[in-house]
Amino acid sequence: MYQTKEIADRLGIHPNTVRIYEEWGFISPAPRLENGYRIFSDIHLFQLKIARTLFKNEIIQENLRHQARQIVYASGSEDFILAEQLTKAYLAHLRQEHKHALHAITIVEKWLKKDPIENKSTFSRKEVAQKLDITVESIRNWERNHLLEVPRLPNGSPVFREKEIEQLIVIRSLRRAHYSINAIMRLMQNIEQPEPNVIALLNTPSDDEDIVSVTDQFVQSLLQAIDDTVEALSLIREVQNSQK
Structure with missing residues (x-):
């Protein structure tokens, strides 16, 4: 027992x-002594460890935070079977997100290796959006954020060629992998360097950027979150075994 x-x-x-986690339902309600002091058990200790482990790494994407919270709520209600199921699903989702993030980098690298693009066909903005x-x-x-420069007709209408479409494919992939506008801009501005290091360009904020932004470090954050989730799964199984 612990105070x-x-x-x-x-x-x-x-x-x-500890008090806030109890109030939020992250741990079970603690019984009180006659003097009003809370008394915590080893179950509470496990619940706190699970919550602290899953919340150790900050990831901006709200869906991932929501999944982590659902695991903690299940643990806090002592439904460790549900917590294990949710953790397995969360781990699978994290691994899939990491795969998407790496795929975005692969797309960029393939794009860099392509032969010069012949800009024969042109498309309107609406046609490109549909495409x-x-x-x-x-x-x-x-x-507007200067991720690509689009040529314009004399009347001011934008014209998208194959070059701009490929740039949009890269931008779309990286945004879906949760890279920030600043990260993608940095990549686009330095992509013509001899043998550019794509991952370094995406994941290294410059001096005038918000260095605490997790978005620019999404791949690394996902890897850390995967490790933390594996640890949380181990804790959940450990507490289940202790109850047998």
């Missing part, structure tokens, strides 16, 4: 964090 400060010290957190299954507003947004 609030004792269990907090075991995890290196502030006692208020690539993206919205017209997304294309406008990427243009």
